[in-house]
Amino acid sequence: xxxxxxxxxxxxxxxxxxxxxxxxxxxxxxxxxxPSGAGKTTLLRLLAAGLPAAAGRVRVLGQEPACLRPxxxxxxxxxxxxxxQDFGLVPNLRVWRNVVSGxxxxxxxxxxxxxxxxxxxxxxxxxxxxxxxxxIEERMYHRTDTLSGGQQQRVALVRALFQRPRALLADxxxxxVDPARARDLLGLLDRxxxxxxxxxxxxxxxxxxxxxxxxxxxxxxxxxxxxxxxxQVDPExxxxxxxxxxxxxxx
Amino acid sequence: xxxxRWRAARPGPAGWTLLGILAAGLLAAAALGLGPRDLLPRxxxxxxxxxxxxxxxxxxxxxxxxxxxxxxxxxxxLTLLLALWxxxxxxxxxxxxxxxxxxxLGFLASSSxxxxxxGDPGTGRLFRGLRxxxxxxxxxxxxxxxxxxxxLWAVLFSAAFGLQPITAVLALALPYTGNLxxxxxxMLDEAPAGPARALRQLGARPLQxxxxxxxxxxxxxMAAYGFYQLECAxxxxxxxxxxxVGTLGLLLRQxxxxxHFREVWTVLYLVFALVLxxxxxxxxxxxxxxxx
Amino acid sequence: MTRLPADxxxxxxxxxxxxxxxxxxxxxTAAGVVLLALSGFASGELRFGDLLSERRxxxxxxxxxNEALPPELRGEAFHVLAWLRWLAGVWTGPEAGGAIASLAIxxxxxxxxxxxxxxLMPAATRTLMTRDPFLEPxxxxxxxAWRAVPRVARLFCVLLRAIPExxxxxxxxxxxPHGAWPAVLALALHNGGILARLGADTLENADPRPxxxxxxxxxxxxxxxxxxxxxxCFGRLLLYFFYRFETCLREATVIGMLGILSLGHxxxxxxxxxxxxxxxxxxxxxxxxxxxxxxxSHLVRRAVRRQGLS
Numbered sequence: 001x002x003x004x005x006x007x008x009x010x011x012x013x014x015x016x017x018x019x020x021x022x023x024x025x026x027x028x029x030x031x032x033x034x035p036s037g038a039g040k041t042t043l044l045r046l047l048a049a050g051l052p053a054a055a056g057r058v059r060v061l062g063q064e065p066a067c068l069r070p071x072x073x074x075x076x077x078x079x080x081x082x083x084x085q086d087f088g089l090v091p092n093l094r095v096w097r098n099v100v101s102g103x104x105x106x107x108x109x110x111x112x113x114x115x116x117x118x119x120x121x122x123x124x125x126x127x128x129x130x131x132x133x134x135x136i137e138e139r140m141y142h143r144t145d146t147l148s149g150g151q152q153q154r155v156a157l158v159r160a161l162f163q164r165p166r167a168l169l170a171d172x173x174x175x176x177v178d179p180a181r182a183r184d185l186l187g188l189l190d191r192x193x194x195x196x197x198x199x200x201x202x203x204x205x206x207x208x209x210x211x212x213x214x215x216x217x218x219x220x221x222x223x224x225x226x227x228x229x230x231x232q233v234d235p236e237x238x239x240x241x242x243x244x245x246x247x248x249x250x251x
Numbered sequence: 252x253x254x255x256r257w258r259a260a261r262p263g264p265a266g267w268t269l270l271g272i273l274a275a276g277l278l279a280a281a282a283l284g285l286g287p288r289d290l291l292p293r294x295x296x297x298x299x300x301x302x303x304x305x306x307x308x309x310x311x312x313x314x315x316x317x318x319x320x321x322x323x324x325x326x327x328x329l330t331l332l333l334a335l336w337x338x339x340x341x342x343x344x345x346x347x348x349x350x351x352x353x354x355x356l357g358f359l360a361s362s363s364x365x366x367x368x369x370g371d372p373g374t375g376r377l378f379r380g381l382r383x384x385x386x387x388x389x390x391x392x393x394x395x396x397x398x399x400x401x402x403l404w405a406v407l408f409s410a411a412f413g414l415q416p417i418t419a420v421l422a423l424a425l426p427y428t429g430n431l432x433x434x435x436x437x438m439l440d441e442a443p444a445g446p447a448r449a450l451r452q453l454g455a456r457p458l459q460x461x462x463x464x465x466x467x468x469x470x471x472x473m474a475a476y477g478f479y480q481l482e483c484a485x486x487x488x489x490x491x492x493x494x495x496v497g498t499l500g501l502l503l504r505q506x507x508x509x510x511h512f513r514e515v516w517t518v519l520y521l522v523f524a525l526v527l528x529x530x531x532x533x534x535x536x537x538x539x540x541x542x543x
Numbered sequence: 544m545t546r547l548p549a550d551x552x553x554x555x556x557x558x559x560x561x562x563x564x565x566x567x568x569x570x571x572t573a574a575g576v577v578l579l580a581l582s583g584f585a586s587g588e589l590r591f592g593d594l595l596s597e598r599r600x601x602x603x604x605x606x607x608x609n610e611a612l613p614p615e616l617r618g619e620a621f622h623v624l625a626w627l628r629w630l631a632g633v634w635t636g637p638e639a640g641g642a643i644a645s646l647a648i649x650x651x652x653x654x655x656x657x658x659x660x661x662x663l664m665p666a667a668t669r670t671l672m673t674r675d676p677f678l679e680p681x682x683x684x685x686x687x688a689w690r691a692v693p694r695v696a697r698l699f700c701v702l703l704r705a706i707p708e709x710x711x712x713x714x715x716x717x718x719x720p721h722g723a724w725p726a727v728l729a730l731a732l733h734n735g736g737i738l739a740r741l742g743a744d745t746l747e748n749a750d751p752r753p754x755x756x757x758x759x760x761x762x763x764x765x766x767x768x769x770x771x772x773x774x775x776c777f778g779r780l781l782l783y784f785f786y787r788f789e790t791c792l793r794e795a796t797v798i799g800m801l802g803i804l805s806l807g808h809x810x811x812x813x814x815x816x817x818x819x820x821x822x823x824x825x826x827x828x829x830x831x832x833x834x835x836x837x838x839x840s841h842l843v844r845r846a847v848r849r850q851g852l853s
Contacts, residue, residue, distance in 0.1 A: 084452070104453060125552055140560075264850065276655070278650075296719060395830065398831075400829070407826060410610070413602065522706065532568075539567075539569075
């Protein structure tokens with residue numbers, strides 16, 4: 001599904017990721033953990049074909065983004081649901097309009113205009129069903145900024161699902177909710193991913209929550225420190241993952 | 252010791268700015284040969300002022316001219332309302348006309364219409380090579396439209412082919428097109444980029460990103476500015492009456508020149524009421540719009 | 544997961560749509576604007592035909608071919624250099640003092656407007672005009688006789704700004720028939736109203752902690768405004784000031800059409816003498832002046848932002 005071999009990313013002249021080897025198979029569920037600034041977001045965007053790699057090989061859904069022409073690249077991206085940390089929703093639009101945007105990558109300009117102005121019955125049915133499964137169906141016609149943070153997160157998730165993606169990537173989905181809701185949200189992600197048979201990759205900064213995932217990848221300063229099943233992750237390695245770069249000095 | 256006290260008393264950047272502004276004001280006054288003494292009314296100016304302000308207490312509800320009161324073809328109130336309607340209709344027509352130009356030029360002048368995020372591979376846009384030329388040209392056009400005042404456009408048109416209501420509307424529409432295009436393009440560029448980034452990530456093409464990510468995000472601000480411009484257009488449409496178009500300005504000018512101060516006040520009160528109404532209305536709209 | 548049948552789901556969607564929270568007013572406003580504009584055309588006041596008629600075309604052609612050309616250049620083939628030389632000659636001629644007068648009127652007017660706004664601003668600030676500013680518990684804030692002060696001040700601002708500059712100047716000419724004061728005062732009154740209102744809004748949105756701590760020390764309203772609110776909002780107020788400077792200059796060029804010496808006066812004079820070429824030259828000069836003011840104001844505002852004053 002996803003395959004990185006020696007991949008590196010530079011942003012604004014700074015090396016963010018370097019020498020990354022990673023393989024994620026169909027249907028897997030992976031948590032990426034690491035301190036802030038470790039490159040989690042960049043890694044997710046690299047997996048979502050949203051960034052060019054400076055070096056190495058990247059394969060997404062069996063294709064190499066670097067070799068694709070723009071239309072093909074857009075089609076590839078439309079097959080990957082990406083939930084950004086800031087949700088990327090237009091706050092002053094109603095919820096269903098934000099969701100219907102999910103299929104922009106699969107529609108032409110006219111089709112997109114039509115789906116925004118006169119949505120088809122099929123679209124509306126699908127959106128409502130997805131919202132229902134995310135637990136916010138009564139908000140379908142509300143303005144998005146009247147929803148709580150957690151609810152907006154769900155809208156962003158539903159928009160990603162409306163893409164009919166093959167993989168779901170979520171960047172820090174629980175950064176802005178309290179711990180009880182965080183577990184709830186991860187449960188929802190897990191459930192929806194299973195129901196749709198999606199590959200799930202989630203970046204987290206909370207170790208405890210990461211333990212629920214069958215596979216955990218530790219990222220630090222743009223490099224993979226470990227990549228193993230949750231139960232095998234050594235507490236000592238975890239601690240070293242979050243060690244401050246210049247805090248102890250001699251450590 | 253003395254040095255440090257001098258330092259403490261020396262104005263900082265804010266102080267220098269204020270001093271500079273003050274100096275510019277004094278220089279301007281000197282250039283115009285204006286002093287406060289000229290503000291004392293002379294040659295009967297004081298008496299006129301007194302009479303004018305006394306008339307404020309009893310605005311006219313009928314023609315002040317007794318002949319007109321007898322023979323006028325329509326009652327004063329109707330004349331007033333017709334002028335008010337013309338003022339509003341011309342302003343609305345002008346703003347409606349400038350919306351289109353404002354959108355088109357505003358899109359082309361904004362950077363977000365043209366730009367893709369750096370590092371995005373190959374989302375090439377048609378005519379991308381034309382960007383510098385088109386953007387600079389459009390910005391120049393916007394500057395030209397804006398820099399000529401609507402009253403000067405009106406004078407120019409009246410010289411070129413006579414001032415008709417429709418040419419007055421055109422004269423209003425041109426500078427407002429420039430205003431809308433300029434401010435809207437800035438609003439489009441300043442709108443938060445989060446939604447646009449998300450749409451690009453899910454495979455939307457650049458034009459879609461702009462239409463469904465950027466534009467809706469900026470739309471409430473754009474609408475608020477549009478409403479403000481409508482308010483300005485109503486004021487300008489009023490002033491165009493001074494050039495012979497039948498708006499409130501025409502009534503005001505005639506009444507003042509005929510020393511019918513009570514009629515002048517009626518028009519002024521009407522304008523106050525109109526502006527207050529628009530003020531409260533736009534305030535309410537804005538508050539609802541940013542609800543959350 | 545039980546799945547609803549499609550028709551039930553559609554009913555539910557329709558119901559949700561019907562009960563959606565609506566934005567009342569926006570639609571009505573748009574409809575009102577469109578209707579008013581259409582009524583102008585429907586009543587025959589506005590006719591597109593006026594723009595396109597044969598006679599008008601002929602007038603326009605005549606204007607462009609003959610009247611708009613300076614007599615010195617008529618008959619010559621179009622020559623950019625000759626044009627520029629002619630324009631430069633007009634602009635540096637004896638009448639060009641009108642341009643300087645416009646500039647001076649604009650500058651003096653905006654300085655006076657700023658001064659008036661500074662005086663009026665605190666009175667229009669709702670957070671400052673309470674019985675015990677910044678220290679009142681929220682439930683009693685904005686009660687009592689003090690509440691009337693900002694209301695009256697704001698109403699006054701609206702009245703000042705409701706009247707267009709041009710009409711202010713026209714009325715003031717009746718009182719001061721000579722000199723440039725009517726133009727300056729007219730611009731200062733209108734823009735003073737706008738600046739006071741914008742400034743009061745800025746003061747209201749300022750961080751309440753510095754003024755609160757000053758108030759705890761027993762400071763009065765004046766010293767709070769001067770020592771706590773003023774410095775905090777200085778940059779933003781400066782931005783507004785230069786933004787209004789732009790508009791002041793723009794208006795100053797036209798206000799001369801009432802007979803006050805400025806570019807506008809030159810424009811109507813040229814028109815009265817049937818010298819359309821000169822008229823266009825003055826309009827162009829005014830346009831350049833406004834563009835230059837735009838540029839200056841843009842640069843100053845950018846500098847203010849860079850300095851982090853706002």
